[in-house]
Amino acid sequence: MAKWGEGDPRWIVEERADATNVNNWHWTERDATNWSQEVLNEFLLKVRVEGEEGVCQITDVSKIDGEASINNRKGKLIFFYEWSIQATWTGTSKNGIKYKGNIEIPNLSDENDMDDLDISITACKDQPPTSLTALMKKKGEKEIKLALASYIAHLKREFSQGMILPTADEVDKQQQQARTKVKIDTTKIQSSTIVKSSSTGVIIPTVTFILKETFLSSPEELYNVFLKQEMVQGFTRLAAFVEGERGGKFRLLEGNVQGEFAELVPDKKIVMKWRFAAWPAGHYSTVTLNFIDRGQETQLTLEAKGVPTSEEERMKEGWQRYYFDAIKQTFGYGARIY
Structure with a gap:
């Protein structure tokens, strides 16, 4: 028996930032079933192919049976x-005649490569x-595999966050960096705080920043840009x-950006x-957009x-490039930077 103070370091909770699961040694598991069903449905309904024969697309996903989870053991994910999936495809020929068919995917699993996946595409009896059936078998099957591969990639990216947690030393280092980083200028204001992630219990250093941009549009037009899917x-x-x-x-952006609207005026x-x-899973920033009418701007x-x-600069650059600049270029709202 080990002497007092000489126990296995994997069990010394003081060395953990959250005082649990020391060095990621214990088995932890997260259920991803409901999330997976929503994402699979979303991705499959985007499948659409077109050819000389006409246009085909998946119009309904009637069955997504199965389960998904992610486990961590000894720091390994x-x-x-x-999954067993059933869906319906609808085709429209060049002369406007509509046809329907069925899709069955019985063996989407971590044990099968995408090349080994069984995808049955048939026309209704x-x-x-x-x-159009041949079109779906030739092009549609490829698009279905791409959709399923995207689901797997999103699963691994989404649910790996927070499973292998930082050590206390790593968190202390992040906190020290947050305390020493202060930037203030006329266009960007930021402050450092420490928050606790509700899902992992790990303390995360955070910042607040402000950006300003001017658009050649009315507040109503710009407001709708953020809320209308098209x-x-x-x-x-x-x-x-x-x-x-x-x-x-x-x-948005192939699932790389996500969230919900908390308040709308x-x-x-x-x-x-x-x-x-x-x-980290479950951690959100609060983003507030205020629209101020400046006459013609x-x-x-x-x-x-x-x-x-650690994500501050990436988020600033993302909003500038994928929101502000893209909106101006797409809708002609270009104006000087404030």
Whole structure:
């Protein structure tokens, strides 16, 4: 038996920032089933192919049975997922005739490579023969595999965050960096704080910053750009999911940005719970957009609170490039930088 004070260091909780699961030694598990079902449904409904025969797309996902989870043991991440999926595809021929068919994927799992995946694509029994079935088998199957591969990539990126937690020394180092980093200028204001992630219990150094930008548009026009799904897809140039209402969710840039709308004041203010997918699971910043009418221009003031210190510059650059600059270029709202 080890003497007092000489026990296995894996059990000395004082060396952990959250006083649990020392050195990531114990088995921990997170369930990803509900999240996976939503993402699989979302990605599969985006599948659409076009050819000389016409246009085909998945119009309904009727069954997603199975489970998904991620496990951590001795600092190693183990992903488990097993799904049986059924969906419906609809095709429209060049002469406007519509056809329907079925899709079955019985063995999407961590044990099978994408090349080994069984995808059955058939026409409904009551449908006449159509070349659209061949189109779905040739092009549609490839798009389905891409959608499923995107799901797996998102699963690993989303649920690996927070599973291997920082040590106390690492957190102390981050806190010291936060205390010594202070930047104030006429366009950007920031402050350092320390917050505790609700999902992991790990203390995360955060900052607050402010950005200002001027757009050649009315407050109403600019306000709608952030809430209407078709406009968001326009300036991001990618498929997006946006529920433009209080409590509504959003997912942009292939899932790399996500959150929900916490408060909406028409044409004046938008408050979002906003995060990069790579942030620790459950951690959001609070982003407030204020729209100020300047006559023929609108001044947009962004305040972001609770931003992980290490992500500050990335988030600033992302808003400038993928929001501000992209909106100006897409909708012609270009104006001088405030």
